[in-house]
Amino acid sequence: MTPEEITDFTVRLTAETSPQEAYFGIFQYGGGPDESCIRANKQGLQLFAAKLLSAAAQVDETLAHETQTIIPFEDEVEDSWLDGDVFVQYIEPLADRPAPLPTPTVSSTLLDTLMTYALQGGVFILLIGLVVGIVNGLRTIAGWIFG
Incomplete structure (x- = not known):
């Protein structure tokens, strides 16, 4: 999809989803990041997906920019539907898939x-x-x- 198509879709998705009914939260229920979960209803998932898609539309522009290396993903005032222990502040886009980390040898x-x-x-x-x-x-x- 082109960035314009993504933007059109996210605008439509956001317009069709009521933030008053939406709920989305990322929670860490244990000691480590492997002990986390997402609690959300359908509207919350749709709004969070719209935010992610909006960021996806900005990836090429951000990678081409010399000084801007992140895409802000911060909470806005109207994002009262967001909750949880973990909040995503920004997205750091990558041009390619990173090489896998080497497994530690014992x-x-x-x-x-x-x-x-x-x-x-x-x-x-x-x-x-x-x-x-x-x-x-x-x-x-x-x-x-x-x-």
């Missing part, structure tokens, strides 16, 4: 390696002891019965 120390083998060896020793105990118990029971 270096194992000598102690880590020894503990791994000790645990594996400990389980193996327990299994051998269990088998020896069962065989010895069966032999003892057989000696009582047939002895």
Whole structure:
């Protein structure tokens, strides 16, 4: 879609949606950002989508500008339908998809390696002891019965 088509759509969407009935909030219910949720009704989702689409219409212009590197996304007075613990202040547009962050490698120390083998060896020793105990118990029971 062209920026003009996006703008026309967002104007129509905003005009058809009542902000008095809208509710949209981003909440963080735990300790980290992975513990967050959006609580919203249909009108709130539509108005928030319109704000995002409006920002999408400005991406090319912002990327072409030398000094303006963000798109303001701040709360306005008429945005009384916005609520929550997390508020988006601005959007920083990117020209391309960023490269994925490298996954951290875990270096194992000598102690880590020894503990791994000790645990594996400990389980193996327990299994051998269990088998020896069962065989010895069966032999003892057989000696009582047939002895």
